[in-house]
Amino acid sequence: MNYFKNIKQFKFLILLGIICLLQSCSDFLEQEPGTQTSIEEQLKTKKGVLEALNGMYGDIRDVVNVPAFIVYSDIQGGNLKITPSAVGTIKGQFRVPTAITNFYSFDDSADNSNFSAFYGYAYEAINEANLILEFTDALTDATESEKNQIKAEALTARAYVHFLLSQLYSQNYSYTNDASHPGIVYNQKSIKNGLQYPSRESAANTYNYIINDIKKALDLYSDNLLQNGPVYSYFNKINAKALLSRVYLSKNDWQNAYETANDVITNSGVTLMNSANLIVQWEKPDLPISEILLEFSIPRNLEGTANISLSFYFGYTSPTVYSDYVASEDLINLYETDDLRKQLFLVQPLQTLINLQLVDRNYYFTKKFQGNPGYVAFRMSEQYLIRAEAALKLNNTVQAKTDINTIRERANATLLTDSENLEDAIFLERRKELCFEGHLFFDTTRNHKNISRNDGCQSLNCSMDYPSLKFVLPIPRNNTNINTNLKQNESY
Template sequence: MMKSFKNINKIKFPLLLAVVCLFQSCSDFLEQEPGTQTSINEQLSTKQGVLNALNGLYRELEQNVKSEAFTTYADLQGGNLKFAPSVTTSTTTGSVSVPGNIEHIYNFDDLADDSDLASFYTQSYDIINQANLILEFTDGLKDATDSEKNQIKAEALTARAYSHFLLSELYSQNYGFTEDASHKGIVYMTKSITSGIQYPARQTAADTYNFIIADLKDALNIYTDVVLLNGYTYSYFNKNNAKALLARVYLSKKDWKNAFDTANDVITNSGVSLVSSANYIAEWKKPDLPVSEILLEFSIPRNDEGISSGSMAAFFGYSSNSIYGKYVASQDLLSLYETGDIRKELYTNHPLTTLINLQPQTLDYYFTEKFQGNPGYVAFRLSEQYLIRAEAAFELNNTDQAVKDLNIIRARANASTYQNSENLKEAIFLERRKELSFEGFFLFDITRNKKDVSRNDGCVSFSCSLTYPSPKFILPIPRRNINLNTNLQQNESY
């Protein structure tokens, strides 16, 4: 029985969650009575209090990455997803339209005053502040061993790095946007708001990545084998998935040598193996457990009776022709799979009534099998590490290794093996699109490779394409945060 997050709603931890109002807007907290400040010190003065805080951090992180706007963002913007027809009321049944809560980002025209991902921005800095509070109090614990303290700090550092990295992907142009990465990155917070009101400026992209990498290296130096929280171990940060994150960061930075070495370390030493070809589809179809090659899944919470609340199936699931999620695979994606590629079996056709020129027609819609049942958010799995190593090997002129890794993934899928090094870079790019579809990578792969967005099948946007470079590849910082912090510079065009 999954226990990882089941008791979070019962935890009385008001200040850690309530005062985390983002670093620019914490004046109300700082003006509270002294007794309020004391409760933070009391709450975090014991190992159990800190573990409750760490558990709360994971819960908020799970909720943040599992939000509809973020979960669908990279695949929808890139063109892997399209919309299923509506089943809301008899007057609109069969109509295909953009959900209102993502309308602006889908049209590459998000609004700073009312951003579709404003809550993600705020919640990310909430999580970062919680991580900083944990880091600031852990060394002072008198009832925890050194190993326990190190593990707590390692997990908090990884959470801080991960949240900053996700923010950088959404709000900062890719690392290679300028030759020296001197363009604007994000605000990197290494102290909690208990230090006082802060009005920080944005780091450069280069410095942002340096901070992320430093946090991850610091974490990797102190990880232990101590198990801190209840539940499946793959639901929490550990040395293996922290390395997987570091490999992803190096890939985004185009630090090819470190990307290769770190991904290779995960592949060689994690003890995790690729799912076999024979079990690939069955592994994805398991209703309550992730695929066995998972390195980190933010599992969904369950109550005391084991009943789950909220999962990725809310967006991608299919139960019947009247109960299904909003998002299905586009033909842009499906057409890339060869006839014998078993990954095509991950997309199940369900013909649905669709209004075309106000006339009902039955059209085919392909729902993914990756997120049926009670799936959690897949953050890292081993397949990605092989594709990171392949891309890094190509850039290091090690084409033999690049082809080998590419073919490991293709052979597992029963796709034809790649025979030569011609168009190898494009082949790796497309393999990532096929293997990691619906897992939140594609737009970031497009920008890293400085490609254009071209959405065809099912596109109902005013802007179905986007030419690189463009300021619209990233989102506006919410206006509220700009107004609160005069040092926080807005992104171009917003």
């Protein structure tokens, strides 16, 4: 019990610092010396640092489980639509969930952003990672190998959360020819070092910092497993490389994307699920699929009961108990009849108000996230598709087709031939294979494609041409008011 109490105390101290930062409290550390001492007490032993590290993972889990973030990429890109209301006076009618009200129409508000919680949680997690990095070297009760492992995980976490922020608040890397457009604030110091009012880096610098952090981490990782619980829930050398390959892909660094994804595929020891297990693996109610590289598993209490999982957003229980989001037929219609992945949808009739009459209409609930699933951060299929795209850009069409066909053959889909448009084929394969895992919108903007949402779109703006200033979110107003060096995104 003391273990969880210490984590909560640590997170409270950090949150107190973040709140003070948001309220522009000057000289916070001088005004609150007790807080500084408490942080130093917490982080002066290996046990305390490991508790802090576990708390950092908890906050990253909070970041990726923000309701707006869970569905952002797929509902903006057109993979998701909203279900009709199940009960009450509005039964059968469509109501846009509060969590997405603003951004769904590409009109989020800096004053009341759907992503305010995400922004705050993200920089809180980054601050925790920085504190861990600042204190770990001074530990006297940890071996060098243990200290290196702690720093590797914290560096990877810092890179990962900054990367998520860059996807949401900065235009894609090739928005300008030299990536000179605004990136994000890249925090490399904790609030312990005093309040800072940094400016946003360019997109180019943002990516350089992300890549440098991951590379430093890769040099530090050891075989030490310092955390309790499933190994797939923590950063390690393999999933850090998976993150790096994704970052290189987003940067259009094709050679490095290819080599890094190839390294993961060849040397990780993790293999793709086979056809026979594809459906069964995704239907498991608790454990992740076997090809997972990193899953932020949902927390459980001392009795083993799970807290809120992704099924809250995608689950189906009965005709009157179901979640807000289902697959759009824009996505469903992309699958061939015999594609096994079409079996990953639970088809259920829901009463829908049409011409003032309640009638049954079929809706497609994903089977990926029923039961108690955690957040899928990285899995092996993505690495094959990264290698395929990078290979194509490097004019290695043979490898590109081989990797796409590896994924398609497993799904019993038609294999590609020489006559196919490989660029479009890769884009569509990513859309089908990685649906609801947070990729589509970013893939769309990265490829300079237009947004086109048809089936079930309840937005005021169902289509949006690239480029658009609305393809990034507004920085919450509180942050730009306090930090006058923090430039707001255009149009907000």
